Amino acid sequence: MTYSDDPMLGGPKATVTAIGADGVPITDGQAIQPVPVALFEPSRVLAVKDLRTTEIHDARMEGIIGQGFHRMPRGLLINFPADGWGLYRTATGLLLRDRFGGVWAEGTLSLDPRWISEATSQGWVTVFYGPHLGIRVPPGKTERTYTLQDRIDEFRKGRSHGMCASANVRWHPVPTGETLNWVLLPPGAFGQPLPLAYVPQFNFTPHGGPETFGFVPTPETYSEVPVALADIPIARNLVGDATPTDFDLFQPRLDPGLNFVAGYHAPASESIDSFTAWQQAAHAHGRVLVLTGHHDLPAGPELIHQPLQNIRENTSQALQTSHAAIIPLTRASRLSLPAWEDR
Structure with a gap:
């Protein structure tokens, strides 16, 4: 959980400063209220090989883009709505679901009341999904040695390799009553x-x-x-x-x-x-x-x-x-x- 003015996302100079009622980003340079952001970083890459082109892809990354998210390359940091998707508050954190109700990601974390308030006020949250978002501490590093610049470099690397997807999704502040448990x-x-x-x-x-x-x-x-x-x-x-x-x-x-x-x-x-x-x-x-x-x-x-x-x-x-x-x-x-x- 963070905001659009996070240094990893471009800092205070980031142009997206709000999300409209229809999910389209607002780029009013005079607005100062940052947009709430949620990042989901899978622990593994599900690699598949295209037998026609011999290229290697992450199946989940291609899947989430095919379902409505947008690939986020270097040089462009603006998001558009993903129809039907929702980010849900749960008893233990956050849950990302597609338009069919399928669960794509779940995070266990303590929710910041200020972040919850801002997400509820705007009704939308910008969500980033990918294996290189600078969240997990890589092998050989610690929380102390994995610096902010290291995280920025990791985030940029993921975008450069097409391994970062994002979208604005509807925020649901009330936990869903539907079971998610097998x-x-x-x-x-x-x-x-x-x-x-x-x-x-x-x-x-x-x-x-x-x-x-x-x-x-x-x-x-x-x-x-x-x-x-x-x-x-x-x-x-x-x-x-x-x-x-x-x-x-x-x-x-x-x-x-x-x-x-x-x-x-x-x-x-x-x-x-x-x-x-x-x-x-x-x-x-x-x-x-x-x-x-x-x-x-x-x-x-x-x-x-x-x-x-x-x-x-x-x-x-x-x-x-x-x-x-x-x-x-x-x-x-x-x-x-x-x-x-x-x-």
Whole structure:
């Protein structure tokens, strides 16, 4: 979080001094109120090679530009609105979402009240996205030795190499009530035999919603034991792939570059043994029960400190408003286990 008069962005001489009601920048040299700015710097580059030109690109950078952001080269520092995009305040920081509700970046940080006030007043925030924004301290440097000039040089390098995208996006000061959290549960959850994945429903919105893939409202018998899987269909044109660190959903009939629907990556803070056990159960059954909804599904060690009645009510709300389908795993995924694990 910073402002448009940050030395890294050009300092007080920067020409953009406000954002109009339509998201278009205002370059009134007499205005002195700086524009609120948010910077998201991914920790890794997702490199892809264009087989026609042999050039290497960052897939996420090209993706965010294709969805409405603008490449920010050297010599030009002006931003235009990205239709439908939003920057959301969360309980722990900031969240960047595209026009379909997809999450592109999330930052955990303490929010400055003055920055929040200015963003709320203007209704827009200038967002920069790229792997070379001068935020992370590089290897061999410390907070003390990574100087302001080093950060400026890093930011300029990213722009020179086409690795900086920016846009003005709508500011949402009230945290969204829609869940953003995946939940993976072992076989036996809710009295049914399959490993279960609860997927935030916004992942399916760009594809027409979960009904596009044959999902149906979760049967009312969810509260009974066991759940009748006969009431839940196998998804249409949707399969899963469970790797040692990820669980992805994709459309098998589309080209690899276009078939991704949603994915979960086991965070570093999560016990790898927990995800490995879930992955092996998915391989053993060859399929996964997927539920998708808008509400948080209670799970995790923090439930120890919550009243049982609250857990039951929140679980009921999540399941009663969710959709369900059984997702088969790809043959390649099932055969990816070592021989002694493939059962």
